[in-house]
Amino acid sequence: MNRMITAYCVALLLQACADEGRYKEALTPDEALKRFELHEGFTIENVASEPLVMDPVEMVFDEDGRIYVLEMGDYPYKPEQGQGRGKIRLLSDTSGDGKLDDAVIFAEGLADATSMLPWNGGLIVTSAPNILFLRDTTGDNKVDVNEVLFTGFFENNSEAQITNLRYGVDNWIYANNNGQKGEVKFNRKPDLPALPVAGGDFRFRLDKNLFEVESGAGQFGLAMDDWGNRFFTQNTLHIQMAPIPWRYLHRKKGLPSYAGVANIYAHDLTVFQISEPPYWRTERSKQRQQQYDEAGLDRVEHIEGHFTGASGGTLYAADLFPASFYGNVFTGEVACNLVHRDVIEPTDKGPFFSARRAADETDREFLASSDPWFRPVNFTVGPDGALYMLDMYRQHIETPVSIPEELKADMDFVHGNQYGRIYRIYPTDKGVPELRKPGLGDKPVAELVPLLAHANQWWRLQAQRLLVERQDQSVVPALEKLFNESTDPRARLHAMYTLEGLQALTSPVVEKALYDTNAQVRRHAIMLAEQFPEMLDKLVNMLDDPAPQTAFQAVLSVGQFTRSTAVTALAKAVLQHSEDEWYRKAVLSAESGTSAALLEALLANGFFETEADGKIKFMTDFSTAVGATGKLQDVLSIINKLTQPVLAQQAGFQQAVLSGFLKGAKKTTLNDADKKKLIAALQKQGTAITSAVSKKAIEEITTALNGPSNN
Numbered sequence: 212m213n214r215m216i217t218a219y220c221v222a223l224l225l226q227a228c229a230d231e232g233r234y235k236e237a238l239t240p241d242e243a244l245k246r247f248e249l250h251e252g253f254t255i256e257n258v259a260s261e262p263l264v265m266d267p268v269e270m271v272f273d274e275d276g277r278i279y280v281l282e283m284g285d286y287p288y289k290p291e292q293g294q295g296r297g298k299i300r301l302l303s304d305t306s307g308d309g310k311l312d313d314a315v316i317f318a319e320g321l322a323d324a325t326s327m328l329p330w331n332g333g334l335i336v337t338s339a340p341n342i343l344f345l346r347d348t349t350g351d352n353k354v355d356v357n358e359v360l361f362t363g364f365f366e367n368n369s370e371a372q373i374t375n376l377r378y379g380v381d382n383w384i385y386a387n388n389n390g391q392k393g394e395v396k397f398n399r400k401p402d403l404p405a406l407p408v409a410g411g412d413f414r415f416r417l418d419k420n421l422f423e424v425e426s427g428a429g430q431f432g433l434a435m436d437d438w439g440n441r442f443f444t445q446n447t448l449h450i451q452m453a454p455i456p457w458r459y460l461h462r463k464k465g466l467p468s469y470a471g472v473a474n475i476y477a478h479d480l481t482v483f484q485i486s487e488p489p490y491w492r493t494e495r496s497k498q499r500q501q502q503y504d505e506a507g508l509d510r511v512e513h514i515e516g517h518f519t520g521a522s523g524g525t526l527y528a529a530d531l532f533p534a535s536f537y538g539n540v541f542t543g544e545v546a547c548n549l550v551h552r553d554v555i556e557p558t559d560k561g562p563f564f565s566a567r568r569a570a571d572e573t574d575r576e577f578l579a580s581s582d583p584w585f586r587p588v589n590f591t592v593g594p595d596g597a598l599y600m601l602d603m604y605r606q607h608i609e610t611p612v613s614i615p616e617e618l619k620a621d622m623d624f625v626h627g628n629q630y631g632r633i634y635r636i637y638p639t640d641k642g643v644p645e646l647r648k649p650g651l652g653d654k655p656v657a658e659l660v661p662l663l664a665h666a667n668q669w670w671r672l673q674a675q676r677l678l679v680e681r682q683d684q685s686v687v688p689a690l691e692k693l694f695n696e697s698t699d700p701r702a703r704l705h706a707m708y709t710l711e712g713l714q715a716l717t718s719p720v721v722e723k724a725l726y727d728t729n730a731q732v733r734r735h736a737i738m739l740a741e742q743f744p745e746m747l748d749k750l751v752n753m754l755d756d757p758a759p760q761t762a763f764q765a766v767l768s769v770g771q772f773t774r775s776t777a778v779t780a781l782a783k784a785v786l787q788h789s790e791d792e793w794y795r796k797a798v799l800s801a802e803s804g805t806s807a808a809l810l811e812a813l814l815a816n817g818f819f820e821t822e823a824d825g826k827i828k829f830m831t832d833f834s835t836a837v838g839a840t841g842k843l844q845d846v847l848s849i850i851n852k853l854t855q856p857v858l859a860q861q862a863g864f865q866q867a868v869l870s871g872f873l874k875g876a877k878k879t880t881l882n883d884a885d886k887k888k889l890i891a892a893l894q895k896q897g898t899a900i901t902s903a904v905s906k907k908a909i910e911e912i913t914t915a916l917n918g919p920s921n922n
Contacts, residue, residue, distance in 0.1 A: 233490040233621065234606055237584055240632055243604075246582040248485060248575070250552075252533075252639055255578070258599075259302060259311040259633040267601040267631045270591045273329040274651040274673045278302045279317060281327050281336070282631065286369055286603075287610045287624055295322030299334070299345070301352050304646050311633070318345050318354040323369055325431070328376035328384065329673075330417070331680050332652075337386060339372035340364045340393070342415075359398055361415070361422065363405060365391030370610055373413065375433035375443075378672055380704060381735070382679055382712045383421075387429030387443055388412045397422050410469070411457050412443070418679055418712065426453035426460060426471040431588070432524030434540045437668060437701050438731035440564065442524060442540055442555070448474045449521035449542050450553055454562040454793050459767045460800050465839040467832050467874060468796075473562035476553070480518045484547040485579045488515040489607070491618040492546070498615065520546030520608065523589035523601070528668035531596025531641055540566065541577065541598065543587030545608050550578035550587050550600070561793025563760040578636075584627065594669050595644035602632040649673070656683045660693060663709065664702035675705050679712035687715045694720060700729030707732075711739065718743045725749055730758030737764045741771050751780040766794065770801025778803045782812035789818075790825035795832065805836040807848035814852065822863045830867040831874075838875020846872075850892050869908035876915040886916045 238246070240260040249255050259280075269281040284296030299318040302311040317334075324338040333346030333356065340363055346356040364373040371389040379385055394405035395413070400420055412427035428451070432444025442452050453471045460471050492514060499512040513519075524542040540553045553566040578587075578600075586603040593599055605627030611619060637644050651659065651673055662674035678686060687710065694706035707724055710716045721743060724736030737753055740746045750772075753765035766784045769777050781798050788794035798804040810833075813819065818826065837845055849868070879886075893909050 235583055237604070237606070237627060237630060238582055243580070243582050243585065243632065246580045246585070248579050248581075249636070250572070250577045253636055254639045255600075255634050255636050256643075257632055258309070258635045261604075261630045261632070263302065263311060263314050264300060264633060265631040266603055266605075266628050267633060268588050268603065269326045270589070270599055270601055270633065271327055271329060271334075272591070272593055272669070273334075274649065274677055275653075276594055276646070276648040276650070278311065279327060279329075279334060280601075280633070281321075281324055283323075283325060283369070283603075284628060285323065286628070287608075289367070289369065290322045295320050295324070295338075297321030297324040297338070299324075299327065299336070299354075309643055309646055315352045317347070317352060318357075323366060323372060325369075325372065325374040326376045326386070328378060330378075330384075330676070335360070335376055335384065337373045337376060339366040342373065342386070360417070361395055361397055363395040364388065364393045364408070364413075368610070370446075371430055374431055375429060377433050377435050377441075378676055379414075379435060380437070380439045380672070380675070380708055381738075382418065382675075382708055383414045383416050385425060385433065385435070385441060386413045386415075387427065387431065387433050389430050389445075390428040395422070412453075418682075424457045424461075426455060426457040427451075428453075428472050431522050432542060434524045434526035436526055436538055436555070437528055438704070439735070442475075442526065442564075442566070444521050444524035444542055446521055447480070447518050448476070449480070449518045449544075449551065450474075450476055450524060450540060450566045452562055452564060454763075455767065455796060455800070459770065460796065462770075462800055463802055465805070465836040465875070466796075466799055467835040467871075471796075473793075475562055475564050475566050477565045477567040481516055482518060482544055482547050482549060482551055483575050483579065484516050484544075484549060485581050486548040486583045486585070487581075489583060491607075491609075491614055491622060494618055495615060515547065518544060518547075518551075520544055521551075523587065525590035525592065525598075527592055527598060529592050529596035530666040531644065532598070532638060535569075539569070541590055543589065543600075545586040545588055545603070548580045548583060548585040548587075549576045552577040557760065559759050560788075560791050561763065563763065584630075592667075592669060593644075594647050594649050594667065596637075596667055597644045598636040600634040600636060602634065604630040604632050651677060656681060656686045657689065660686055660689045660706075663690075663693060663705040664697055664699050671701065671705050675709050675712070678709050682713060684713060684715065687713060690715075691720065695723075700727065700732050703727065703729070704732050704735060707735065707739070716742075718746065722746065722749065725753065730756070730761045733758070734761040734764045737761065737768050741768050744772070747772050747774060747776060751776055754780055754784060763794065763797065766797045767800075770797065770804060773803045775808070777801075778806065778808045779812055782809055782816060782818075785809075785813060785829060786816055786818055789823065789829050792825075792828075795825070795829045799829075799832055799836055805833055805840070805845070807845050809833075810849055810852060819861055819864055822861055827863055827867045830864055831871040834868045834871025835874040836871075838872040839878050840875075846889055847892050850889070866908060869912065873908060873912045873915060876912050877918075879916070890916055 240257045266282045266284050267280050268283045271279050280300050282298045300314045301317045303313045305313045321338050327334045327336045336343045341359050342361040344358040345354045375387040377385045390410050392409040396405050408424050411424040414425040415422035429443030430445045434442040451474050455471050496512045496514040503510045522543045522545050527539050542551045554569050556565050558565050586608050588603045589601045591599045607624050659674040662670050665671050690706045690710050694703050697703050721736050721739045727733050750769050756762040769780045890913050
């Protein structure tokens, strides 16, 4: 018996030792630095670490260069009501050596706070279910104004909540919402109805009290280029974008699909990991793979070397790095302990951008660490042009809900929340960047205008934001001069939108921008021209713009109008781009994009003379949308065209129209009297249709229309 007890104790001891060795312990900041493999020619240094900063998830420089760091102390658990452990620290370098050595707690007690943005002397902060405005009005560097701007966002998953506030060149503030449900109220306008935000991201303007859903499904990471294009991060699909803004895609009901997100990564999702995968991931992956194999699924559960925890996608738009890095997107992979870099390139069709590896990183990452505690959650580009990287530094960063219970037994999900590191990355040959203090907050408005032409995006956006906040009309002539004379298209764009933010934008400025030498300036001019209906004819001409994304914007903007010239232009877009799914959606989303007038224009211009895959798809979706609208005259008009000679000879088109009507008929809002008229029209046309498939489709549509009453 004693021998059995001894053997059992030994077994327990061996198991305990094995468990203890499953997960490595933390390294000191100096030790962690030695584990990095960084792109040749760059230097990485630690500028702040625990206890000065812990659990950092966001870092921003305000207009005066003050550094705010947001800490998410509750991760990965949901804080108790009113018991949030989130903090915002104001960090500073008191010794002048370029390292942060002092911290003041600006705000604390924040629940699920994940991002912030300087605004109007304070900070806008996402703290689900709210967006807050925090401000210090006494000068003691501690918040004394805490205003709930918006409320009603999803709050039940800290990895998929409202986050990533970004100031856009168009004066809107953008945020990721991961498509989560929510009924959002704006507390400055309490009489406005709640806004449903399910299925999209979010944007707002405090200068105009506007807020709306934006296309996208961003999780944690939002990169915006000089031209307002958004590239958002999701755990496994690390870089995506939304080619059609929500305001266009959802401007009418009845479309067969409102899907508006595109994955733009040109290669596979492999990453070059140099750390060992954790025990729990290895075991969970084995379990999942066994389940897939037993179910006969052709599916692989990757243990390592693939995107699974992408985080913090950030665009580099400064001139400290080599020119080839301008416009690149840096994304952390917290599960694989690395930083991936994407080169963004324009393409000649939707979604108009493609992301790929740099030529010198085809077998490695920009940065990787063998330390499994390295968690690069986010980045920011400072006024000095350096790339700052936030390392949450913890043993586990996976949400507990996704790990089997038996594997959680020896996992402490808050182990490491006393740590946190901030790194600065810069080209070695440039030397250590200076922590600059721009002092823009006290600059006269006349000195802010030239900064709209600064080489670094940070300076341009700060200057524009401050000018819009101050609403000083005396700078209008200087802005118009900058717009007319600057050789930098980025400066011209900032000048134009600053005029817009000052309510001083005129049609001559917009018209001149329509003919700008830069395609992106022209694209934004097209959007702004929507405010001037008299410019419709000029917008129609922009459909022939040589830049694909600019011509595409013209289609979206022309779709805001219903005049005959707009309909003709939309038909032209279908004729030229029917094989492009994004162009098809752009046309169909317009009010006149599913009209009888559009069909007439297509008939008159030979659209139906030859069949093609894109044409068939367009007509199927066209008919689905028409059938679901409940507009009887449009439906009847289109049905009556089915037996025109050109359509009668193309069975594929007939079947596309009828199959589309069948889908639409199942959700039509027609009343019973109109249904009877439509059935009669279908049966009449059925006698002239020879295709058996088409006749069968008419029978199915009739059956669907004879369903439940809509009276």
